[in-house]
Amino acid sequence: MSKIVRLEKKILEKNDEVAARLRKKFNGLGLKVINIMSSPGAGKTTLLEETIKRISNRVSLGIIVGDLATDLDAARMERAGCAAVVQINSGGRCHLEAAMVEKAYEEVKGKLDILIIENIGNLVCPAGFDLGEDERVMVAALTEGLDKPKKYPGMYRQCGHLVINKIDLAQVLNIDPEQFEHEALTVNPKLRVFKTSAANGNGLGEWCGWLESMVKG
Amino acid sequence: MSKIVRLEKKILEKNDEVAARLRKKFNGLGLKVINIMSSPGAGKTTLLEETIKRISNRVSLGIIVGDLATDLDAARMERAGCAAVVQINSGGRCHLEAAMVEKAYEEVKGKLDILIIENIGNLVCPAGFDLGEDERVMVAALTEGLDKPKKYPGMYRQCGHLVINKIDLAQVLNIDPEQFEHEALTVNPKLRVFKTSAANGNGLGEWCGWLESMVKG
Numbered sequence: 097m098s099k100i101v102r103l104e105k106k107i108l109e110k111n112d113e114v115a116a117r118l119r120k121k122f123n124g125l126g127l128k129v130i131n132i133m134s135s136p137g138a139g140k141t142t143l144l145e146e147t148i149k150r151i152s153n154r155v156s157l158g159i160i161v162g163d164l165a166t167d168l169d170a171a172r173m174e175r176a177g178c179a180a181v182v183q184i185n186s187g188g189r190c191h192l193e194a195a196m197v198e199k200a201y202e203e204v205k206g207k208l209d210i211l212i213i214e215n216i217g218n219l220v221c222p223a224g225f226d227l228g229e230d231e232r233v234m235v236a237a238l239t240e241g242l243d244k245p246k247k248y249p250g251m252y253r254q255c256g257h258l259v260i261n262k263i264d265l266a267q268v269l270n271i272d273p274e275q276f277e278h279e280a281l282t283v284n285p286k287l288r289v290f291k292t293s294a295a296n297g298n299g300l301g302e303w304c305g306w307l308e309s310m311v312k313g
Numbered sequence: 314m315s316k317i318v319r320l321e322k323k324i325l326e327k328n329d330e331v332a333a334r335l336r337k338k339f340n341g342l343g344l345k346v347i348n349i350m351s352s353p354g355a356g357k358t359t360l361l362e363e364t365i366k367r368i369s370n371r372v373s374l375g376i377i378v379g380d381l382a383t384d385l386d387a388a389r390m391e392r393a394g395c396a397a398v399v400q401i402n403s404g405g406r407c408h409l410e411a412a413m414v415e416k417a418y419e420e421v422k423g424k425l426d427i428l429i430i431e432n433i434g435n436l437v438c439p440a441g442f443d444l445g446e447d448e449r450v451m452v453a454a455l456t457e458g459l460d461k462p463k464k465y466p467g468m469y470r471q472c473g474h475l476v477i478n479k480i481d482l483a484q485v486l487n488i489d490p491e492q493f494e495h496e497a498l499t500v501n502p503k504l505r506v507f508k509t510s511a512a513n514g515n516g517l518g519e520w521c522g523w524l525e526s527m528v529k530g
Contacts, residue, residue, distance in 0.1 A: 135353045137457025190437035220407035239456040240354025
């Protein structure tokens, strides 16, 4: 085994340790934690803005936002009405790690029901890093094309839930959301799939319903 | 300096060495080399298919295609009429490295004018790895949203050329390609920008003209 592979293994083992500690802490607090991952521009932030508007009067929602270099997304979530937003600036790093989340969580204010972690926009690297979450959600934009589940199988297999977003563009793209769902299920048959348009609100009821059910359940 | 940062530095230095050797070799052969990078689903492969159809009767074009897990893109380029296509399967790695290109180039058949390297779909990691190229081109889809240049500055600053693709969707997205260009130039004023729709052919003349000019020049 090469030195690089050994070191990568060590980084992942260390990350798993911190993630296990975090998971125990979150469970003890009765806090449900969701790690949201996607390609850049799939619509994670717009989806979260619309989610905040719809459920934040019933569910106490906190968001940790990973970003390479800016705080643009965190500012958008605050404007949408989320009181507990913490920004992680990854300093150019391509994924979030459990230690970053542990540190950011210290800054989250108030008692929360759900903590959403918006990962760095990247379909490869974030899949390797456990953040202590209960659920991993992937957001895929219909605009990315039908071949993406097969081309990025690691990410699709690591998630339990898939949001197929931008379905309002189905007709103009000539891509059928059902076909995208079929491609995704071919790679990971266990995925629970939501089909949404964060832009026009379609499908957000089912998505928000699932989030709320995590708290009630 | 931590052990991880030291090792990352060592990997990059080793990569730079191989890249310098490759660049010397390519220059000696009079071969122009282009490293194309983008987010997943920005349209690199469709752009290259259309490029092959338009210029491969005048320019001898070779393509090295990086992919995480499949040979779907390589098969598409071959069907479009490119005789010299070599697949690199990165085995789940999030970027191409110069050593992968050096090995793949051994399999490229025939005397070429231009070698295009299609990198892994990822807006973060590939920017750090020199592949011995003459030019770095980034493809951004209009669908990714106007905030992306500011959010992924590393990639935008590392490239000399930007293709803003999917401009046929400008009206339905209500995003002005000129505004996207402005945002990109704010992050990197030296970018030469092409605005294209690989789907309907708009703007491909200028893009192909630039490629052909590299050979004549």
